[in-house]
Amino acid sequence: MELKGYQEKALERLGDFLRAAQEHDVAAAFAVHAHPDPKTMLAPDYRPLRGKDGAELPSLREVPYVAIRIPTGGGKTLMGAHFIRCAAENWLDRDRPLVMWLVPSRVIKQQTLDALKNRRHPYRQELDDAFGGQVSVFDSDDIEQLTPQELANRTCVVVATMAAARVQDIDIRDFYAHKEALEPHFIALPKAEVFAELEQADGGSGPRFSFANLLRLYRPLVITDEAHNATSELSGTVYERLAPSAIIELTATPDMAASNVLVRVSASQLFAEEMIKLPVLLEEHLDGWDVALRHALLRRQELEEIAKKEADYIRPILLIQAEHRGGEATVETIYEHLTGEDGERIDKEWVKIATGDQRQLDGIDLFAEDCSVRVIITMEALKEGWDCSFAYVLCSVSGTKSATAIEQLLGRVLRMPYARTRSQPVLNKAYAHVVSPYFGAKAVEFTDHLESMGFSRLEAAQNLPMQPALIPGGDERPALMAETIRFTAGKKPDLANVPAGDLASIRIEPAVEDGKFEVVVQGAIQPESVEAIAKLFSGKTRDSVRTSLEQHNTRAQLRETPAQKGVKFEVPQLSIKFGDRVVPVENDLLVEDGFWNPADSAGTLDTLTFDTRTQTWEIDLVERAVKMKMVQEPQAEYLSGLTGDWQEADLLVWLESKVVQNDVRQETMVEWIARAIAPLKRKGYSLGQLVRGRFIIARRLLALLDEARAQRGNQAHQRLFALDEVVVDPAVVFSFSNLAYPMRSPCPAPQEWPKHYYAVPGDLPYRRRDGTPAEEYRCALAIERNPDVEVWVRNLPHPTQFRFPTATGSTYPDFIAKLKDGRIFVIEYKGDDRYDHPKNVAKRAVGELWARKYSNGIYLMPREKDDEGRDIDQQIANAIART
Template sequence: MDLKDYQEKSLARLADFLRAARSEGVAEAFDAHAHPDAKTMLVPEYRNLRNKDGQELPSLRNVPYVAIRIPTGGGKTLMGAHFIRCAADNWLERDRPLVVWLVPSRTIKQQTLDAFKNRRHPYRQELDAAFGGQVSVLDGDDIEQLTQQELATRTCIVIATLAAARVENIDIRDFYAHKEALEPHFIALPKDAPLPDLELTEDGKGPRFSFANLLRLHRPLVITDEAHNATSDLSGVVYERLAPSAIIELTATPDMSTSNVLVRVSASQLFAEQMIKLPVMLEEHLDGWHVALRHALLRRQELEEIARKETDYIRPILLIQAEHKGGEATVETIYNYLTGEDGERISSEWVKIATGDQRELDGIDLFAEDCPVRIIITMEALKEGWDCSFAYVLCSVSGTKSATAIEQLLGRVLRMPYARMRTHPALNKAYAHVVSPYFGAKAVEFTDHLESMGFSRLEAAQNLPTQPPLIPDDGEHPALRVEMLRLTATKKPDLANVPAGDLRNITIKPAEEAGKFVVEVKGAIQPESVKAIAKAFTGKAKEQVQTSLEQHNERATLRQTPAQKGVRFEVPQLSIKFGERIVPVENDLLMEDGFWNPADTAGKLDSLSFNTRAQTWEIDLGEKTVTMSMVHEPETDYLFGLAGDWEESDLLIWLENKVVQNDVRQETMIEWIAQALAPLKRKGYSLGQLVRGRFIIARRLLQLLADAKLQRGNQAHKSLFSLDSIVVDPGVVFRFSDLAYPMRSPCPAPLEWSKHYYAVPGDLPYRRRDGQLAEEYRCATAIDRNPDVEVWVRNLAHPTQFRFPTATGSTYPDFIAKLKDGRIFVIEYKGDDRYTHPKNVAKRAVGELWAKKNPNGLYLMPRERDDEGRDIDQQIAHAILGN
């Protein structure tokens, strides 16, 4: 299964971090490779795991502990399956790792087990591909079935709930229980080998035959799915008891006070990759659940008529969240209304109930073309365990305050069918119809839900527009309404010191309940006013009110961007002519076709040496020597006779599998690997030593191959500047999407960007570690205020963005501006310390080539000060005016 760009990059970032952690230390690797915090655009300090008293757990100090933040709909579990191979190769150095996969509930455990055991499921297919089909998946309740043979020869994945291990008294959990079936794992332990601390039996004469002790022997990889459910005073201690080699948490909303967020994927990236539907068109209904349900039914019907025009089969489904028993709109009430004579008279075959008691979806394939189901009534989707990307419309008639329930249901309607953008725009959106006490009440609430699902505040506000009603009424049109927020306070806010202009936007009046006040806020207000209103609340309510006011402000200040207006933003591309055909230049077009031989340009392993005493490999990289410690596989210490014997041919095949290249034949690669190993054999290293260090050798071989490919790329790239067939043709253009902008996070600066193509620039650092304004940010503001600029965009390092070819692939210039006279201005900012670096010299050369070939193009690589002493604004103005 091909991975999306954000998934590939997440996997690569984890691999880079784990490799660096081996040689530089975990905290140092995190600082070098973690995505910056969304608010500060700085990498936070790495946090070691602690106990409930806030004390560090020494045993986990050198254990990588990172979180991968992926919003709902981004495929966290699929990514987790890929992370197992990544960690095995780059940190664990095991061919057959033991994995403990933790989930928050028994329902999710069963779903995960079913998926991982099904050989046709994408999760299991990835695991089988990664480990040659040698995979065993076990229920945490059936650990007695785990044998020594499996641990030695297969990748074993144990699916367990957090509750199974999270308990202070270990004697009351099966996870820690003495089990005779596990005795073979312990009786064969070598008497003279150093063993980890194990829980002892009551008589203290030997180790307890428990699964917890088995984990201590094998130091598993721990993956925690939906990790936001793992936060508790006991979580650090639980991880310690699992004796992990590494901990990877998967979540949409990590606990930012304790988690080490290595990777941040945004909702914008998911939308750009066509994983989710956006925006969520929200319609609030003030006239009760009958009206909300009627509108939702009409919306679903409209979508089904549109879907018939698509080439793929799509049957839009309406998901209804009913009230619990005792409420007005219960499951039974809604079902009777939909199917009864006095209601909508919908066929009962169309309507299914999915609750804890009524599981009418069991055994039904919702994707089948002969499936009649179009409406599903539920209360809390997670308990029912179903999932279907055909869900398009959510109708919530429930007054429940359970944020989790709404977020789970909303997450169901966000998933895009077939992960592919549809031809008709209406099918690229999700729809929510909700019962609301007044206009705007649910808008802020649903904005909060989207934030909890991993959206940034800006993404949540942008992607929750109010939709016009399908049934016209005599009321004010939603597009003309002013955003309003209503709060109830037990204390009257003091507005004495708020800006005078805000007083007309804030109304305070007594509530119906004695001693309380209703605070109404219309439109955006200043931060001082936000603080003044929040002061009337205490504790958690104060934090919630401040968040609600900030979300309200975000919605109220949204401007209609050039992208939303449909303004076309096109950039002519550097292209190559093949006869009458003109195509954008990609580096592979300049390379010779066919296979190549690494022996022609790749080096050998003569820079690799082994320190027997320290059990480390040392790699001479010219500028520095990198030391890599070998990781001892469990088989070596505890499973004698089960791992098998290695021949030299086995090592060559194993290495070829790790460094395989699509443009190198297998036999050619194996021959080169043998040549690369020759210097180590001449130094006297035994086959056993090479086998023990095979993961480090594989990483070094990959580096040699990368260096050789760079050489080949440089040679091919030189031809770019001499070929007459290189052109910039106005008919071959790149167009920025007016829908998708795949930023990881919006620029956190409190600035209104008047000319940016999208609402705010993405992935733009605001301040440096020393608190000073970041140089790229100052360059962006200089572009935004330049009078000759009509519109500009922060160009992102993403395949969907504008790029130039380089020797190693592509470079993505920082900024693209369209001037008022129609010219296109490409700007790549570089600080003085990086301006003369060979990579940036090469980038500058290709940018200037593009400008030379394009009569309407300008290119500039500005610095803090250029050779003439001009600042950034002056350099930009000089390039535009040409004097």
């Protein structure tokens, strides 16, 4: 399965981090490669794993422990399969790693096992592709089936629940039990140092033949799926017992106080990559569950008719969340209402029940064209282990307080069929119908649910617009103000110190219950007013009220953006003429076609050395020496066949498979590799040492190839400035999407951006570590307040954004503005300390080339102060005035 852009970036960042961790230490590598804090866009501090007493666990200090944050619908589990290959090649240095895959429940465990054992499933296909089909998947309940031969020769993935390993008394869990069937793994162990690493059997007669001890021997890669469910005071202790070589957590909502978030994917990125349906159009129904259900059915029917216009088969499905027994709208009541003579009279074959007692979906392929299912009634049974991107409409008639149930059901309707945008716009959206006590009540609640699913607060508010209830053919009910929120309190709030402007927005009314009051807030209010209302409550309720008011403020402050109004924002591109054709410039258009020989420009490994005492490789660079220590495994000394039957030809073929390039012939690459590693042989390193360090050697070969490719790219890039065929044709334009803006995080500044093309600028640092405004933020403010600017956008380093070609790929200017006179203004901000860096000199050159070729184009790289002493505002104004 071809990965989406954000998935490729996540893999790339994990690989960069793991390689850097080998060269430095884990904390230093994290500081360089971790997802930045949204406020400062700087990496947070690395948090080591701690035990239940809060103390750092020394044995895990150098074990990479990171979280990959991907919202619901982003394919976390698929990414887990790809992360195995990435970790094996960039940290574990093993062809056949052992993987411990932890999941939060037995339901998800079975689902994961089914997927990984199915050779036609994308998860298993990725593993087979990565490891040549030499893959074995085990249930942790069947660990006796593991053999030493399989662990030595195959990639083994063991799926277990976190609960199976999370226990204080190790004798009461099968995970830690002594098993005679595992004895072959231990009989060849040396008796001294390795034994000390293991938990001992009763009486101290030797190691316990347990799966936990087996994992200690093989230092597994640990992948924890839905990691937010694994957080507890024992989790660090569990990880320590598993003696992992690395820990990768997958979650939509990491514990930000304890997790090391290496990669943070936003809902906006998922939408830009066509993975999820947005927005979720919310209808609140005050007239009872039967009215909500009627509207939901009509919506599903409308979508099915529209879906017939699509090239792909889509059968929209309605999910109904019923009430538990004793409620008014139970599963049985809704089923009778749908299929009975006095109800909706829906064909019974269309309706299925999925609860703990009734599992009518078992064995049904919901994607099959001959499947008749269009309505699924559940309570909470779909919250785990169920997925169908045909789900479009959610109708919740339940008063459940289970946030997890709502979030999991809402997550079902977010997934986009076939993961691509549909030609019919209504099929790119999701729909929710809910029973509500008053209009606007569920909007804030559902905003909270979307946040829990990995959306930022702004993303959640933006993508949950309120819809007036409407039955086709009937009259539209007038919508009340969606930005109204209310609370029932035991006393009146003290409004003496709230801003005067907020007094009109806060209304106090007698509650139905005697002696209590309704506090009604309409429109956005200031922080002082939020606190005045929150003080009416205590404990967790106060925190909940404060959060609800902050979410309400976000919703109330939303404005209709130029993008939502359909304003076109187009930028002519730097292009090249090929006869009558004009196409945007990409560097590969300038590089000579055909195969090339690395021997012509790539160097050799003459500066690479190996210290046999410390098992450390060292590369001597011009400015420093970089050390790369191989990960040690307790069983490495006794595993047979580590270099066993390897011949030099085998090593060359293996290295070629790791550095393969599409534009280099295989025989040419093998010849260059032999030449590149020849200095190591001349230094006297044995074949066994080279085989042991083959992963590090492969990474150094890739670095040499990258350097050679960069030289070729730089030579090609210089042709840009000499070719008359390079033009800026106003007919060849880049257009910013009026739907998708792939920001990782919205700018957190308390600032309105009325001229910005989208609701807020994305990935814009707000404060430095010292609390002063960030430079790029001040540049954005200068653009926003410039009177000549009509609309502008914070351009993002993403393939869907505007870019210029560079010698090594592309550069994405920081800001693009459209002036009131129609000119396009491209701005790339750089601080004084980076202004004259060679990379930025090259960026200026290509930006200025674009401006020279385009009569309506302006390019500027402003700084804090320019050579004339002008500040950012003055530099921008001067650039506009002089051209």
